[in-house]
Amino acid sequence: MQNRGVPHTTTSPAPPTRPGRPAGRPALDRGRTVLGPALALIHTGQAPTRSALTGALAVTRATAGAVAAELEALGLVAVDSRPAGGSRGRPSHRLAVAPGGPVVLAAQIHADGLSVALAGLGGALGEPADLPLPSPGDPERVLRAVAEAGARLIAASPRRCLGAALAVPTPVTEPDGTALAAVYLDWPSGTPVADLFAARIAEAVPGPPLPTAVANDANLAALAEHRHGAGRDARHLLYVTSGHRGVGGALVVGGRLHTGSAGLALEVGQLTVDPQGRRCPCGRRGCLDVETDPAALLAAAGIVPDPVEPLLDQARAVTRAAAHDPVARAAVDQVVDRLGLGIAGLVNILNPDRIVLGGIHLDLLAAAPERLPGVVAERCLWGRSAGVPLLPAALGRPDLTGAAELAWQPYLDDPLAVAGP
Structure with a gap:
């Protein structure tokens, strides 16, 4: 995570463009x-x-x-x-x-495209803009497209924008903001994504440079679910998801992300669940990354992916078909068994009190509501007595919501920073 630069009511008017501290304000x-x-x-x-x-x-x-x-x-x-x-x-x-208060820019990059939205406080996103990735998809070109799309939203809004944050499908080191192993974006390892994002935002958005931040998408989705979704009030929340390609995971402990010594903790996609399984971009076989993502489900169902339609949408069609199609049912069961193995291993190590599933994994839970918890319980050291609930993610766009949380964090830490220097 890298910082740069850094319900309806009727009684409060919309704030001024740049609110200050009024004379005679109460002594705090x-x-x-x-x-x-x-x-x-x-x-x-x-x-x-x-x-x-x-x-x-x-x-x-x-x-x-x-x-x-x-x-x-x-x-x-x-x-x-x-x-x-x-x-x-x-x-x-x-x-x-405040319904007319300031906003932040939330952005997300994934294997199938990019998304941007404005977000006020309270966890509610404005209407997202979803765009295809530019071609070629090198970091400079992609991040420029993100910044320009975000700048259009900021220019069209009457509300002041306080910062911008980006969710990316790759580990991001702390504190320097370097993207490692961005295999699904085909970016070189060591891409200085935080610096590049800050520079592109500064070019695209007029005025003083906005504070910017970048972090892993699964980490941010977990943070959003903990604050506004299915993870509310959990003490130790494990989040596992697969939105487009690969598998991400995160752990929230006491309301804070556990990111490890350099921001690289909980790379759950590299857990081996089938040593003889599909080849992973990391070079090994049978990683959770390639055994339980949308592409794995399509492969198990014998479906050649449509290059135009998003993989997640195609995989969700398989989970819906499992109710009446034996081939889809077998594919779902195969992937569910692999996912259950991976989750059980994580439960044995992390001992969470709640597990939230996002992306295609929440659809697998809906398609196999007894089988998935059963596999986890069978393989978990504590068995069924552990009673760790598996819940579907509650937010429609948790990655974007999490990016908004990241952009808002400096002002949640110090609200007086809103008033400026």
């Missing part, structure tokens, strides 16, 4: 130190009222009120003085992200 005292945690609670929906914010922060009502007022003055939060429905005792103001 202790509350200043909880501005970031307070914004994070509102951002993730955990503090929908001032009363809930007071309890979650363990502060006085006066401090919670001052914190909410400061966040409202920064154009980040809307405070509605009408009491929340069904509240007992003293009425509590309702809190929500």
Whole structure:
């Protein structure tokens, strides 16, 4: 991860173009130190009222009120003085992200194309723009296309953009932001993706350089699911997904991604689940990467992929056909068994309390709702008594949502940074 440069309410007007700190703003005292945690609670929906914010922060009502007022003055939060429905005792103001507040640019690159969207606080994406990869697909050309597509969205929006972040289907080293083993993009190992992305954004977006960041797509999807989706409240969340090619995974512990010493942890796609299996781009055979991705499912069903239609869409058609087609059923069962082996190995090592599946894996779970958990339980050291739930991802575009989370993170850490120098 590399940083560069760095519900409806009716009571709050849209913020000014660049909100400042008004004269006479409340003295926050202790509350200043909880501005970031307070914004994070509102951002993730955990503090929908001032009363809930007071309890979650363990502060006085006066401090919670001052914190909410400061966040409202920064154009980040809307405070509605009408009491929340069904509240007992003293009425509590309702809190929500400001509907006209600032946005960030979220971007994603995958084997079948690129996507960009604007996102405000609260985990809600604007309408994404999905585009094909340019040809040839070298890093410079692809990242320029991402930046130009994002710049068009920013120019068309009346809301101020605070930063940009990119999700890529490759390990990304920390803190330098180098892409390693970008085999499904055919990029050279060691591509300085964070520096290139920052430079292309600076060229495409007028004005002062925006803070930028880049990270692995599975890591960002896991973060998004933990904050806004099926992983909410999990203490140790394991996320496994295959969206287009290959398999990604991530672990969120105590609300933070476990990325290892250099950002390269949880490369689950390199787990071997069939030593005699399909050849992997890494040079070995039978890796989870090539045994449980969309291409593997199509191969198991004897289907030659259509070069025009996205692989994920073609693979999802096979999972739907499994209900009535014996060939599709056998293909699903084969891939499910391989996926179960891999997940069981991860459970034995990581001991998560929740597993969320994304991409084609959530469709495999829907097509084999008993078989997949059964394989995991059979191969797991703790067996069925472990009771680790397998859940489908809840977000429609978790990679993009996660990129937005990455771009918002500096302001969740320090909301006062919104006001600028």
